Amino acid sequence: MPSPDRGTASAALIEVDHVTFGYDGSRRILDDVSLAFGRGQVTGILGGSGCGKTTLLRLIGGVHPVTSGEVRFDGEAIDARDREQLFKLRRRLGMLFQFGALFTDLTVFENVAFPLREHTDLAETLIRDIVLMKLNAVGLRGAAPLGIAEISGGMARRVALARAIALDPELIMYDEPFAGLDPISKGVAANLIRTLNDTTGSTSILVSHDVEECFQICDYVYLMSSQGRVVAHGTPERIRDSEHPEVRQFIRGEPDGPVRFHYPARSLADDFRVGA
Numbered sequence: 001m002p003s004p005d006r007g008t009a010s011a012a013l014i015e016v017d018h019v020t021f022g023y024d025g026s027r028r029i030l031d032d033v034s035l036a037f038g039r040g041q042v043t044g045i046l047g048g049s050g051c052g053k054t055t056l057l058r059l060i061g062g063v064h065p066v067t068s069g070e071v072r073f074d075g076e077a078i079d080a081r082d083r084e085q086l087f088k089l090r091r092r093l094g095m096l097f098q099f100g101a102l103f104t105d106l107t108v109f110e111n112v113a114f115p116l117r118e119h120t121d122l123a124e125t126l127i128r129d130i131v132l133m134k135l136n137a138v139g140l141r142g143a144a145p146l147g148i149a150e151i152s153g154g155m156a157r158r159v160a161l162a163r164a165i166a167l168d169p170e171l172i173m174y175d176e177p178f179a180g181l182d183p184i185s186k187g188v189a190a191n192l193i194r195t196l197n198d199t200t201g202s203t204s205i206l207v208s209h210d211v212e213e214c215f216q217i218c219d220y221v222y223l224m225s226s227q228g229r230v231v232a233h234g235t236p237e238r239i240r241d242s243e244h245p246e247v248r249q250f251i252r253g254e255p256d257g258p259v260r261f262h263y264p265a266r267s268l269a270d271d272f273r274v275g276a
């Protein structure tokens, strides 16, 4: 079982330390996982559908308490039951949800202004300047007055990105930022994530199925297995060169291998009453 690289752990903004978690007692989603997210770095979490990537982001955001182990933000253990701590934590954290989750009845401008109005007492003129600056950073200042229905999926993702960085978070978590995007929009989104990370000095965690985009922009990558474990971790180069069969299957997108195509089932003979 890999553990966080102790050499970088002290520089880590987030440490997931031997965490086990299940939504209920019947099934473990994460099984004794340890990951470290270096300050100023973009770290990718790759893995097939349902392996617990989004769950991991929720634990970092303090949405659910861990069953065992500890998640630390800047050295402080996150307690999902401590509302005061969570309020402060969430102020330091930006989240880009799967498919953006924008308010469709608000304009592009209003969507980005939303967290500023919710979390600050800034004057309207200052909010206006910040919103336009954030939209400028994602290339959409000119789209400020448009409705969400009037913009493309790729633009919507960028608006969600502008909203995620509105409060200058120290940590930005991206859940499937490339899902449903065409190759050009994917490339634009990937470049933006890297550029925003570097220009704002924040730390980014990127959950994705997209191996190439992830490898292009990440400093470090974790690969999770369907059993809720970390299979491999390292720089994209190291992961790409890995001889581990499950890593190779995932990187090459092979339909069958250590990760089985078939969900566990009774034998064909049993199900079709053959040879009974």
Ligand SMILES: Nc1ncnc2c1ncn2[C@@H]1O[C@H](COP(=O)(O)OP(=O)(O)OP(=O)(O)O)[C@@H](O)[C@H]1O
Pocket (backbone or CB within 6 Å): 023, 029, 047, 048, 049, 050, 051, 052, 053, 054, 055, 056
């Ligand atoms: N709120 C919940 N209550 C119970 N089970 C859940 C809940 N959310 C997710 N799960 C289950 O936990 C497992 C992991 O889900 P999760 O969304 O973390 O996976 P994922 O790796 O992010 O998948 P994907 O790549 O498809 O988004 C899945 O089997 C899912 O059905």
